[in-house]
Amino acid sequence: MQKITFYFILFLITTTVSAQDSMVKNLKFESIGPSIMSGRVVDLEVNPNNPTEFYVGYASGGLWYTQNNGTSFEPVMDNSETQNIGDIAVDWQKGTIWVGTGEVNSSRSSYAGIGILKSTDKGKTWLNMGLPDSHHISRILLNPKNTDEIVVAVIGHLYTPNKERGVFKSLDGGQTWKHTLFIDEGTGIIDMEMDPNNFNTIYAGAWERERKAWDFKGNGENSGIYKSTDGGDSWTKVSTEESGFPTGSGVGRIGLAVFSDQIVYAVVDNQGRREKEEEKREEGELLQKDFEKMDKAVFDNLDNKKLDAFLKDNNFPKKYSAEKVKKMVASGEILPVELSNYLKDANADLFDTPVIGAEVYKSVDGGNSWKKTHDSYIDDLYYSYGYYFGRVHVHPKKENEIYIYGVPLLASKDGGKTFKSIDGDNVHADHHDLWINPNVEGHLINGNDGGVNITYDDGKTWIKNNQPEVGQFYAVNVDDQKPYNVYGGLQDNGVWKGPSIYKASTRYQQSGKYPFQSLMGGDGMQVQIDPRGDSILYTGFQFGYYYRINTETGKRKMVKPQHDLGEPSLRFNWQTPILLSHHNKDIFYIGSNKFHRSMNRGDDFEAISDDLTLGGKPGNVPYGTITSIAESPLQFGLLVVGTDDGLVQVTQNGGVTWARITNQLPGNLWVSRVVASQYDKKRIYIALNGYRNDDFKPYLFVSENLGQTWISISSNLPNSPINVIAEDPSDENILFVGNDIGTYVSFERGKNWETLETGLPKVAVHDLVVQPSAKDLVIGTHGRSIYKMNIADLQKYNAIKNSSLEILTLEDIKTSKYWGEKYSAWGEVNEPEMSIPVYANKNTEADLVVKTENGIEVARHPMNFDAGFNYKTYDLSFSEKGLKNYLKKNKDQSIDKRENGKYYLPKGKYQLSIGDQQKEFSIK
Template identity: 30%
Template sequence: MRFPAPIPGTRTVLAPLAAVAAIAVLAWPLAAQDGASVDGPPAGVRNPAPAAATVDPSLFGGLSFRFVGPSRGGRVTAVEGHRSHPHTFYQGATGGGVWKTTNYGMTWENISDGYFRSPSIGHIEAADSDPNIIYVGTGSDGIRSNIIIGKGIHKSTDAGETWDHVGLEDAGQVPSVKAHPENPDLVYAAAMGNPFINNETRGVYRSSNGGLDWERILFTSDSVGAVDLEFHPADPDVIYAAMWRAQRYPWSIISGASDEDGIWKTTDGGETWRRITAGLPEGLIGKVDFSVSPDMPDRVYALVEAPEPIEGLYRSDDAGETWELINDDPRNQLMHRPFYFANVIADPTDGNVVYVLNLSTWKSADGGETFNTIPNVHGDDHDLWINPDDPRIMVHGSDGGGVVTLDGGQTWSPVNNQPTAELYQVDVDDRFPYWLYAGQQDDAFTVAVPSRQPSVSAPGGPDAYWRSPGGCETGPAVPKPGDPDVVYANCKGRFGVYNQRTGQEQQYYVGAVNMYGTNPANLPYRFQRVVPIEVSPHDPNLVYHGSQYVHRTMDGGRSWERISPDLTAFPPERQMVSGGPITRDATGEEHYSTLYVIEASPHDPDVIWTGANDGPVYVTLDGAETWENVTPADMPPEGRINSIDISRHDPDKVYVAGYRFLLGDFRPYVYRTDDAGETWTLLTDGTNGIPADVPVRVVREDPDRAGLLYAGTEFGLFISFDDGATWQSFQLDLPLTPVTDIEVYRQDLALSTMGRGFWVLDDVTPLHEIGADGSVAAEGGAHLFEGRPQYRTRPGRNSGFE
């Protein structure tokens, strides 16, 4: 495995004990200028400007993060290859950027770090006429609740060595980019738009000069975007476009409309368009995905979301003019969760062979009438590229990463060589070296990795150190203080206790009610997927758990006590079964009006803070006898309170981070109270370092230096030396990806990310010596930072640890 390289334009100094020469550390390091214009009114989310440095970055520029795992892949939403180099492939992760392999998937190297403005990848297009020209649309079309917004299109003319940003920054998700097969400067893009709000940038765009300028050539409304494009294999002036009404709310997802969704066609390269209806569902149509085969150029396959029994795989044999339902998917194998899947790929050498990607990969050899699964290494499958000269060679993208086959899917390259894990949180145990724990989305299990190589040798390398300590992909997994072999773990709202000595888990669900497919208003306990688990700092046997209430156990979950009233806003109009108007999506992650964070005070066992995903912040100061709503008065309603941090230096000082981008509001919301919630100060006004459109997920104060704050945002890491009065980038050599959680532990900074795994910055004590005004102890000249005691450990060969 190749670990992420430093961002171009920076360098890494391994010894952070002394001041080093100045290093330019930008908040948004880009390798290209824009120079692109968009025809049509601007809307959506702009690119953040670099934050002005208030402390000279040379004082901490020698610090460096380490990637510590896991290297098992996360969700891949786009794959690509080219017939001229059959051993080279590309994959795009939902939060990890673009990766390239030149050895059939045995190793992958990131090629987007330092260039891309969003780590979420919607589509990769290698131009047929020139394999060095690659277009990448950012923003995945699988708009589940942890979706990351796209930031336009990037282009490479040297096979991914360098990139330029070529516009459509406000187009939101860009799930399809198509370069003309003979002219790579003529390029088309499908823009879904901002997935959270109506906006005018949706539709189909065309550029005739390689992305320097764009014109919108198909637009139906501000709520309907384009999700897929395909050329006719024999006539590129004929283009099929899929239009989709799609919007993500915190409490639901909308997929489908009656009048504007569906299949559109042009025969003049996009000058004029008409909606095709013959043989297609009348009324509601949701997500549509196409595929064509040069073997039968007039044949078009389309997966069409629609009300049953007219949902399924459609086929046209007259270039899209008329359609027939070939497979109505009676067992719900092809159309499960269509907003998230719905991917069809025709074999370029045989138009009767077609693949459908869903929970599994399905193959038909009779034009889509019957299907069988093919072997693969993971599940929840999203994209497939087939070599047009040898269809046995394919690259495949799933929730587990990107893999390559040379034998038609009988065997595949590994997924355990891609550091693209999507992690919801980070918890640490008290071993030496300590381990990091989280729920890893899309990989079925929680995951734990060591911060340093353990003393026990593992000749299998870093893969051999992974553990799955109970629960499932959502997490959290919280080790018990004093006995780290015991882990309190969650699986989609269900509590368990995992014993790492025995490998057994005991599960104790609060209420024992199936929460899926039910209106949350009718549930006695509204748990959601990533429910909080908080262990008391004063008693490792005292564990708190959160639905709309705070629950408490003293016996490992065997018995539970409810100790609070409903601590959410509970707007009744938001309580519904998620998904519509066609397909329900009953996964529990859209349960609204539920707790997202519980924080027990390290100073006083009677003080507990909570935050809900619909806005309120509550506190009890008397051991749960009474609870007070202390929500900041100027915070807009219905934000997701994602983190609460109680200062180790002052029991009445508390920091709260919330975000509202799922409502279309990308402003950062970080607040501080100095009087236990009586009054609040907004620490992020959009002008003091964290840009006005960068949502903050988490804020932590350093336990050893009052007023030293770390903020994890949707687009990287920030730091404040003056208790939030000003902020600046602290990205260093971190890749651009959402920072979901932060732990400051044993004077290390440990991070979880939504697309690039765990990272650790060893020894933050040099930061403790930097004052709020940017000064250090010495006046003038060089300054020697003290550092902390160091430990000699036994490194192993091929350990995978830096």
């Protein structure tokens, strides 16, 4: 047995940056939303005695609690060491919460966890109860008669083999664990359900799956269904060849629902091939397949009108007319088959695979035999990515009422013979969990990629419950407006634009306009804003589908380069990088496996490189692609490119020649970011990322000679893959980094790092940018939407770091007659507050003293200052002694006592001092 003591096992995130000793621990992040589009829900746990009370687990956004039917939520996992969730379980009698960390949907951004967490105080504190190498925990079952008896299903590592997967059981509340089911190092348990009347009877869905950066195999011989009749102590495989359930290499993800001791449902992602249907053809119409074996003579005799129609219908570039293509074939420049090949891209295997797809099976003899519930295919549910879904639910009191989901949410009232969609207008398309109220007809709670929805009429109408700010941002950017706007692309929730001064509020429901506005759907990606008016921007969705958008007129034009006839298809990364030139905003860059430049805002492109990758690998995910691009602000034509297969290449002459500059660096890593310095044209920063090989080390390097040599600057960063590095726009020594657990700053170009975490849970930071005028650091998190932090004081560090104490900028104060008073009889007393930023190079005690411009001391307060940045507050009131001093010198002036019993400073100029430091401020 594995003994686990009650402490956090910081397996993946052992931090060498000490937050407690950080000089920047008093700088605070502020959430600026948005919440309306939400993020991916992975689990719901509802109080069976009070369905208005429930917990929601988000894939990378933590655990949230509501006791008012989703009207509002509060986070209960923010002080834990991760926000990544696979499953949750709640002992409603004792109030104990269990969280299996690490999302199990096996997506590109399904982050690993740190084991199983437990809270006995409703989330105030968390204990790590073990299984640290599980990475992804799919299900937690508690024995309702003895909740110290726990059975846990583990799917295991996403990218590499490991032994800590299968089923684990504890009889002592998680202090020790027994590994009761292990199949092999590539097969884990994706779902596990118990007989609602008998904890001893448990079914487990085994799933063999392997994700690589270039391929995803979501099926295998070892996928199947296991059954235990002794509470998970031992297991028997029941999905045998004789059982009627699918077996063999095509069996993918399995979901289970147990109605009784005999009746069990299973949904399976069947990756077996279906017969491809004959493509329908209009009379005389040309189809792609026609050109696969066509010879030159037949091609030359094709009707030009029909050939032109084929070229237009299939979005060939306008330069390819029937007449031109025939000349190309006649001259031997291309063969007719190239017209077919042109339409085959690197994503074809991902989306165009004719698989059987979702199938539902039912057993009426406790899993001994299975029968498919339906005769025809269940189309338009999984498409070809069933690995992302895979759940089935049965009504607790109605054997034949079941629900399955993928892109739509489907309900069946006849045991799976027929289904109908119960999606609503405000329900996101991708579904991941469902709770069925056994006592109220039609009451469902649904968790999806867009948050939480509730229905009371079995899906005819839905309520949207998206108060938590849990958006999964891939990228963020800002414009130069005052106040500036923030732009960002999110996982499966499109691209949005909103004000940087946004504060969460439901007032938009009254006005009818949410402050953030949608710009595009799909999986939202990078955004580039043309600063010449800010009405033109470039953005798009996955695999390089970008558009130039006029936000005033709504017009959009696709700006995706295309290969020429006869050339191999271009490969575009899921998060294809784009860039507007620093030197000319008509120049637009985009990376596929080649580097493309447009001199006219994307109307036309030229490839200014050959393939800059190692050439790709066979698989169903585009690989051998460009992941990050940068242009030197100091020299036009100096460009840096990083790829998913670990290469960094540089050109100094606008793409005429390229040099590979990663020979001295670790290989086989994903280049997550390249930065061409704005301070020195020979300086390059790169971040390498091992996440896609379950390698969590920080890889961060700088070169001062265009990549001839490299220096590691990861120093004291924690073990967490790095997603982004950026320079501060005012001080070349200040750098910012975002990794899978937070944000960091260095004041000495990477020699040492400080953690920026106040106000921010440990969540993945995918992107960050500094707005130079506002002096705000804006971060896009993959699970908690967008945060900002004003860094004006932080930017002064290198100028003041040796000062024993320094009062930083004081803002003037505008007085109000409501200081110390209520705005109305029903309101709260208005308490004014002045923020006093102070830097100290060591822990210091000193008095804060306030005097009038004539030297009358009006207030004195002893204060403690931490080493680093401090933000103290002063309430602008007289001290008792200060009031006497003031009135003694100003006998003709009266100071009114306010409703809260305080006396406030009148208008005038004042001097604030701490130690030997002084600063002036005014009350106006």
